[in-house]
Amino acid sequence: MSSSQSTWDASVQERAAAAGTKIRAVEEEIGRYIVGHGKLVEEVVVCLLCRGHALLEGVPGLGKTFLIKTFGQVLDLTTTRIQFTPDLMPADIIGTNVLVRDERGEQIIQFQKGPIFSQVLLADEINRATPKTQSALLEAMQEQSVTVAGRTYALTPPFIVLATQNPIEMEGTYPLPEAQLDRFFFKLKVEYPNQSDLLAIVERTTTGTLPVLQQQLAAPETSELQDLIRAVPVSRAVMDYAVRLVYATHPDREESTDEVKRFVRYGSSPRGAQSLILAAKVYALLDGRYAVSFDDIRLAALPSLRHRLILSFQGEAEGIDPDQIVDRVVQTTPEATR
Numbered sequence: 001m002s003s004s005q006s007t008w009d010a011s012v013q014e015r016a017a018a019a020g021t022k023i024r025a026v027e028e029e030i031g032r033y034i035v036g037h038g039k040l041v042e043e044v045v046v047c048l049l050c051r052g053h054a055l056l057e058g059v060p061g062l063g064k065t066f067l068i069k070t071f072g073q074v075l076d077l078t079t080t081r082i083q084f085t086p087d088l089m090p091a092d093i094i095g096t097n098v099l100v101r102d103e104r105g106e107q108i109i110q111f112q113k114g115p116i117f118s119q120v121l122l123a124d125e126i127n128r129a130t131p132k133t134q135s136a137l138l139e140a141m142q143e144q145s146v147t148v149a150g151r152t153y154a155l156t157p158p159f160i161v162l163a164t165q166n167p168i169e170m171e172g173t174y175p176l177p178e179a180q181l182d183r184f185f186f187k188l189k190v191e192y193p194n195q196s197d198l199l200a201i202v203e204r205t206t207t208g209t210l211p212v213l214q215q216q217l218a219a220p221e222t223s224e225l226q227d228l229i230r231a232v233p234v235s236r237a238v239m240d241y242a243v244r245l246v247y248a249t250h251p252d253r254e255e256s257t258d259e260v261k262r263f264v265r266y267g268s269s270p271r272g273a274q275s276l277i278l279a280a281k282v283y284a285l286l287d288g289r290y291a292v293s294f295d296d297i298r299l300a301a302l303p304s305l306r307h308r309l310i311l312s313f314q315g316e317a318e319g320i321d322p323d324q325i326v327d328r329v330v331q332t333t334p335e336a337t338r
Helices: 003-031 038-049 064-074 131-143 178-182 195-205 219-231 236-247 258-263 270-286 294-308 313-317 322-332
Strands: 054-057 079-083 095-101 107-113 120-124 145-148 151-154 160-165 186-189 264-266
Touching: 003 038, 003 064, 003 219, 003 270, 038 054, 038 064, 038 160, 038 186, 038 219, 038 270, 054 064, 064 079, 064 120, 064 160, 095 145, 107 151, 131 145, 131 160, 131 178, 178 294, 186 294, 219 270, 236 270, 236 294, 258 264, 258 313, 258 322, 264 313, 270 294, 294 322
Parallel strands: 054 160, 054 186, 079 120, 120 160
Antiparallel strands: 095 107, 145 151
8 A cells, every 4th residue: 555545544534533523513412402312313414414315203292393403503504394284286395487577677487496495404294295295305305406397406515305204194194105215315213202301301391491502513514524424435245235135125035034025015225225335334433433334234224224115915914014124134134145
């Protein structure tokens, strides 16, 4: 190895160590407001650093919306909120062309931007809107742009969609289309707080003494961290393990488990493997390492794969939880092939 290469590696590793410190500072600052959701906060931050989007699922009242608004404040990113309802139309999200008068009094057609033109988009109760309206987010989530009347408008980076949804069994909800689900980097489950956390929430929110949040990262710093994540090395063995995990979710594969063959109709898309690798890079930095381990991949498995499994009719009829299937796949997939 040349001296220049060695210097470059040392420089990158120093940046990686500093990045881990910055990321932890963001999580701790959010934790001053948010009680009992430390893992959830970490997973949302992981999504942002991987240029991904997160779907948060939980019953009403668990603080999903509050978490996302706090997230935008700590990161100094512009945040907008869209309340999804059955009568919401795509133009209400992306914007539309309107007829206006210019400075000379002549009528012209001008594009009026919708609330999607922000950096943190809170899509609140996304599954209360119709699938047609939900699909208005697809281009923005994938391409970081919006096309209206043949013209494409770029969104300001970093851009992240943080969507909340109620369990689909609740009244007035529509299941998200599979193509939309697949574009979410993580699907996160918001659990009910335990008794001590609930007590802390009540104390914090009923005394009028909420702390003042401090901004920890500016938008350019966030973009730099996103670039750094891509530079974290992954060995061929770890990458192969991630790929085999994804293949094991497909029922037509010889190595898939009995549960997958019985209860899964379609396994994870290639985006699942991409999510595993990118998220594992962030987890490595957070653990003070500049290389991805097998444990990092396993840590990313549930949020990366749970929403990318399409259950068979038998799986839906028996109420199978995709988390159980993913856990079983992780348990039975060896780290190395023979």
